Amino acid sequence: MFDTKLPGGALRVFRPQPFFSALVVESDPAVASRLNSVLGVLAPGRCVVLVPTREEADAMLDTLSFDLVFVDMQLYPIGDGASLIADVRAMQPRARIIALSDTDDRDLALSAFASGATGYLLSEAEDAEIAYALRALANGGAVLDPRVARHVVAMFAETLAEPIRAGDFHADGAFRKLELRSLTPAIPEGTRPGLPG
DSSP, X not given: OEEEEOTTSOEEEEXXXXXXXXXEEOSOHHHHHHHHHHHHHHSTTOEEEEESSHHHHHHHHHHOOXXXXXXXXXXXXXXXXXXXXXXXXXXXXXXXXXXXXXXXXHHHHHHXXXXXXXXXXXXXXXXXXXXXXXXXXXXXXXXXXXXXXXXXXXXXXXXXXXXXXXXXXXXXXXXXXXXXXXXXXXXXXXXXXXXXX
8 A cells, every 4th residue: 555645735545456457267157156256346347257167267258458367276177166276377477366266175275276276265265364365365365264374384394394314414514404496486696685796
């Protein structure tokens, strides 16, 4: 949120918009309709396209640019949701991709994130929960249903609890630092985040 001066010294407050154009790929018409309503309240007048199949999603992605994409993880055939997320990430890398599911299945959630999803919501969430998550996204926050978050936390706990192996030590006997390359941006050698190189 930031302010600009209007004539006469008044301030106009600009709030970040959750999206400018959104694509909702959802096979359940009731869920798609609810999302359309929530998105319409959050950003009136913004472009929202609803499609129920992968084929229609591909056609829209070939034609239009979206900055927010919802993907139903139960698209048929099984695995098509994760595959679509990977394709959206490749075709429109600036888009924020939110996986949608009617279950908090751990493997399904991990496949969504491995494919490039930036968030995960359960379709049974209340409208207010979805709206809150999308407002957080607009302010730079994460979109993650608490029931899915526990799987992500468990995954980290398992990774960090792996027993130390001989390969975890350098030749000089020093312990090698845990590297989470997939979660942190690469930093050029000799530089520090936030400081000029």
